[in-house]
Amino acid sequence: MLRPAYKSLVKTSLLQRRLISSKGSKLYKPSPDSTGTILMSEEPLVAASSSTTSPPSGIIDTNDFSLFNNNNRKNSSSNSSTPYQWKNSSDLDFDPFNKSHASAITTMTRTRDVMQLWSLLEACLQSNLMKRAFSILESLYLVPEHKQRFIEDYNMYLNAFSRNEPNFPILKMNEKLTNDLETNFKDINYNDKTLAIMIHHSLRFHASASSMLLKPTISAYFKMSVNGIREILSNLDILTISDLNLLVNDLRVISLSQLPSSVKPILESLAPSSSPVNNNQNEDGSKNLEAENNSKNEKNLDASLGSMKTPSLESLRDVPLGGSTGVLPKDAEKLIAVDTIGMRVIRHTLLGLSLTPEQKEQISRFKFDANENVLNMKPTKDGDDSDTSINFFEIYNSLPSLKEKKAFESALNTFNQDRQKVLENRATEAARERWKHDFEEAKARGDISIEKNLNAKLWKWYNNMLPLVQEEINHCKSLSLERPSPSDKKHLNKVETNRLDYGPYLTLIDPGKMCVITILELLKLNSTGGVIEGMRTARAVISVGKAIEMEFRSEQVLKSESQTFRDVNKKSPEFKKLVQNAKSVFRSSQIEQSKILWPQNIRAKIGSVLISMLIHVAKVFVQGVDPITKAKVHGEAPAFAHGYQYHNGSKLGVLKIHKTLIRQLNGERLIASVQPQLLPMLVEPKPWVNWRSGGYHYTQSTLLRTKDSPEQVAYLKAASDNGDIDRVYDGLNVLGDTPWTVNRKVFDVVSQVWNRGESFLDIPSAQEEMVLPLAPPRNSDPSILRAWKLQVKTIANKFSSDRSNRCDTNYKLEIARAFLGEKLYFPHNLDFRGRAYPLSPHFNHLGNDMSRGLLIFWHGKKLGPSGLKWLKIHLSNLFGFDKLRLEDRVAFTESHLNDVKDSAENPLSGERWWTTADKPWQALATCFELNEVMKMDNPEEFISHQPVHQDGTCNGLQHYAALGGDVEGATQVNLVPNDKPQDVYAHVARLVQKRLEIAAEKGDENAKILKDKITRKVVKQTVMTNVYGVTYVGATFQIAKQLSPIFDDRKESLDYSKYLTKHVFGAIRELFHSAHLIQDWLGESAKRISKSIRLDVDEKSFKNGNKPDFMSSVIWTTPLGLPIVQPYREESKKQVETNLQTVFISDPFAVNPVNARRQKAGLPPNFIHSLDASHMLLSAAECGKQGLDFASVHDSYWTHASDVDTMNVVLREQFIKLHEIDLVLRLKEEFDQRYKNYVKIGKIKRSTDLAQKIVKIRKDLSKKLGRSTTLADEIYFEKKRQELLNSQLVEDRKVGEKMVTTVSLFEDVNDLDALELENGGDEHSGSSVLLPLRLPEIPPKGDFDVTVLRGSQYFFS
Amino acid sequence: MSIPIPGIKDISKLKFFYGFKYLWNPTVYDKIFDKLDLTRTYKNPKELKVLDLYPGVGVQSAIFYNKYSPKQYSMIEKRSSLYKFLKANLEDSPLQILKKDPYDWSTYSNLINEERIFVPEVQPPDHINDTFLTVANVTGEGSEGLIMQWLSCIGNKNWLYRFGKVKMLLWMPSTTARKLLARPSTHSRSKCSVVREGFTDTKLVAISDADELKGFDSQCLEEWDPVIFSAADMWPTKGKPIALVEMDPIDFDFDVENWDYVTRHLMILKGTPLSTVMDSLGHGGQQYFNSRITDKSLLKKRPLDLTNEEFIYLTKLFTEWPFKPDILMDFVDMYQTEHSG
DNA sequence: GTATTCTCTACCGACAATATCACTAACTATGGG
């Protein structure tokens, strides 16, 4: 049958029409009259005004939930302590807390340009392209909205200028500043940072050419201070420690107390033994500044320093003062390696512990040099490991006393701090070194070895690529020098024009590093994106670009860090700690400052330039057969090739990797290509203190994984700056602080299996070639040819997915190997709903069963009285028996003790009982422990490292039941105490069975056939996904998959599935009726919100006066204060030209209408997930407080066996706390408040009075305007009215009150629902009008008392 | 006895189908059949069997039958309303109406092999089959793929082309006709026009919009001298213009699979000269072809400029390439499913 | 005012079509007064 056209043709054309719809393009050039407020994207799009005016109140700032205790729905809205922070502030602005939609449209347009300029400015300054930088400044100056923040950009420039021209005399510098600010940038005033730069410059100039002017000049600058001297001094990114030392100890123009607290201890220790004379003198003058200057960071540091002992003067006496300021380090890398002090001390500390002679021997031999011992990444043969590295975990475990353990950990931590730094900063160099090493070794053995050894080959590529990159950089540099102004593009060919775009960025990073990164990225991307032997070009260029940017960022942090602290030589570990701490605070602030991200198109361009160079140089030796002579032919071919593939008529750019290389990659250990910056950490992650500071030390990450949505960032930043989400940080920091180590026993088993190359559990086997069926003759029937093609495709896809699967396992394994015996941490951040994920990809506890099996807690805890029981239960759970009574689960394990023993002692050669588990690797890990326990006389003394899980039974439904107060639902998901756990899936299966039986009796054929085939498994997935709003069609597929083994015919199986799905849906709806009411309410609310219009939307943005673009996304606040913004909007993608091809990437700055459908479908699951995330974070924080090691996989909470009881209490209490108030009601109130003055388009009966009045207004208006009115006009007038009503002037308000608009008419209407016509009602006489947005009434709450779950042992089990 | 031809009044009552259009004006049909001069090929129309795919309302079918009175005239129409319409109009006529799906390959094997309702004669490839003619209307917007598949069937000598060189009279959107008939070095030159060149001798017979002619090669137009009619002569009158082409299979002798790969990949960068574009055929392609192409002026051409002869030449070189890529693996897997219960 | 046409298709982590041509606005260069 001919298919309708829309599927293929119209679909694409529509997509295209949308992406190029006039909106997107017009935004680049905002109309000159659009004068929005200043809202750059890094500025709070959310009410800056409200956060400053409204006192922190409500749930966000209160540390307990007492304010939540209002269980009475009717009362709570009038309660003065409202649950959301913004309620108090709504009197200023007519809608104070949401500037993101409408204003964004006018302001974001320019934001985009500014962002691009910024990023270019930063790049130019780093590359010392001062002229071009200055011209960018001039452009930025012209953006009116940007004026307020312009001084920051100027400071950036001035600082670079000073750095570039250290010998620019003090007076001349002053002249320049004056000139710039008085003539070039008239409207701009300096700030304290400007002064800091001037002071720094003066000091430096003085150091090389001593000047009489120094002291008076500096004093003058201090006097010019805008916000006080402390403010100037807080610019640690400008003023170095030696600057401060000069100021405090030599020139004595300032006192110690004026310094930022993070560096005070250092300066104190640097001071001459007689305390500074002028301490008191200045203190008075700066006292009033102290209060306002206390930034959060300082507070934080104070806390951490408070517990630290200040170093005695004794130990610091020989620290040289940073007297000479010398030339700036051009090459920051050199500075990195210096940091090896104190390692002897560590060794001494360690040797002082009770160790076996072997351990002592090991430690004496071990070089405590972070640079040489980053991780065990050397591709040595198995078994060699012990020679070069230490198993810290074993030593730690063998230490007898707690005291010694503490000492050991402390020493290890000091060592690891350095290693972490190296790991994050020097990893590319490490890779390069390894390649070189292997190359030289191979070379000694002859040419063939080089070809055989992957690393040697990479070294060759690297060497060939490097000159190309250098040449390109030179091109870029000379081009930039020739053409300082970016707009001056004449006489340039295409290549050069492009070069002008990416040049400033490309020159930022060491060419060698870029080569390494490019090579590593491409190897990593092998077999991704559905490409058989290669990857998608688009993905490749962006990944490389991103990796380069990431490298740049961490280099930046490192550079400024070493500049500020460069004169501080560390002698004692105590002092070192001091510096380490000051540095970490410093890093936080630095990372935070680097606000500018490279534009996506730049990333793509850079990536493509590098990749095309690699393609050019990377060669492999290949063998082939000459088709004519049949002779074997050898030759050299490019390792990578750029080409295209089609999919459904769409082109797809691909980078193919040569078969030869692929084969080699499959046999290699891939550790060399893991992105080193994102490995697990060796030390505790930097705690989260604000939205973009936390996690890795040098690598920037943000708290939330935003989907390129400025809106999300804006709300997050506002909340973060407001201090509203500190409790989120608390929970997240607990997760990050849990130390882990690799389970050596499990690792050994995995490793054995892996090396055999056979398929085992979910590890696919290592296949060399795929076997394809013989092609049918060409003139066979088309259907036969097609079937064969399909077959080939399926086989190839299976092959390819197996390979990428194996590759993934390879990564996991190699990371695990690298961390054998190490103490490791997983820094976490959140997805946009607030769920926590580890930042490090590949290998973490959220991974598959194998990853989880490979991880155990670093800390061991004695099993104690209940630990053994939980360990046994855990094993039973892992075998899938998680719906038995606890005692039955214990019994299960006890009945299999022999199997446990066999599994632990002969995991591969024995009966392999463990492989029959649901989660075999974790089961194996547990068997290992249980087997050890059984050897003990007193099991309670056994020290356990195994995480034991407690999982919520259908956690989503648990939250729904609590929300709806639904007794029946609550019972089903174990919120109600019961002597045995309820099994939802089994129960649904029974219900379906019952329905089928009834239907069968009525003679339903389908029911007769299906009725005995309903198992728990058939319905499980559908019940689970039902919470996520699975559709009828989707569920049918799921069920069909389960049913397919029963029916031979696929078509038949699908037909039955369709039938069955109806019953399953019916059964679920019946069982969780209340949950569905809430789901429906959430969906309906989301729909209405995303179809609503903000009044202050620029009425000009109505293209068609009656059809506005809907811009409001659904936004809410979690109980922890985290603002959630659903990011679902229409996509707008653009083609961006790169060296290789154009790539199609989304434009992150475009402001697009919301995708109402996704908003609606997403709210129910997202809201629930935001709640389970809150529950988890609350539990994490509390567990952390109680000293537990805690980890989680969303709704599965992990801790030591001995602590399970404690954790169980905590998580129940937190759940109760969470649900003590009516969260649905709270959500509705928040919506009502947030979307207060929004309107929607609806229909009312034309015959009503109201409709008549509206018609009259329209008529009058139409006469006045001389044209027919539109809804846009009505919005305009209503907006005017609202403005008047909110005016400061009484007269205005009076005018506003008298004003009648089509919207104001509805103010007197109480029952909007009665008035409004439903869609498609049989009334033909409805007329479209603007109605105030009203949300549906929330469904009634049942009687379930959430506190009863205190007693439910199967709530989580 | 002649078969009644449905008039515009009758057919305009039917709703339309995704851009499916047809000429209804009998006078234009007269011109078209004059132009086609089918008796040149079918010397003895009484022996002719005609397979009419998507006959629509059957205007053309009726006119054809009245003109030539073939031995068998079978219409295959799946769409219910049209099928009913045909049934009602041609109830007692010798025209055969079958409610089958022309899109489905199995329709033909049933018709020919199993049910033996329509059994054409196999004829040797030295001439156009003179007892079997296919007529089709594939003017629907989404059905271009079907035409392309039929074309590739000519290359495979399967489907209806196992009966020899079977002529086809094919209605299609004029944009499709333009693509198919594009000559080298023209904007519209694309892979499918190379395919057309490789497997068929195709002529434009009629077109519904004079404006459309500017998209075609003027020299060819002179030769074809197509019948031009107006939008008013077709139904529905609005919508994109349509064209009728006459498609005769020709002899060819080259490695179709490799040729397919080479043309497909080269035509992606159809504006890039062969001196740089060959790398997109596989690892080291440029180097290899540089060494093999003797006529260096060929390297200056763009894929767009190449005749099929030249593509065949490149294909020959390609098949002789020791390191040529696996042409079977030329696809991506977009739908890896993850997550199971 | 209804009927046809189009668009999805369970949430999150997650990760993406591209080449070419026509057209236009904006800018550059030119040659003549």
Place this chain on the structure above:
DNA sequence: GGGATAGTTAGTGATATAAGTAATAGAGAATAG
């Protein structure tokens, strides 16, 4: 030197691409009328 005009180019929008619609089909929303 100024203004007009031809020529150039950057940027955007439109369209074609492959060729059994991936396994699938019915509901609900958007749009045309």
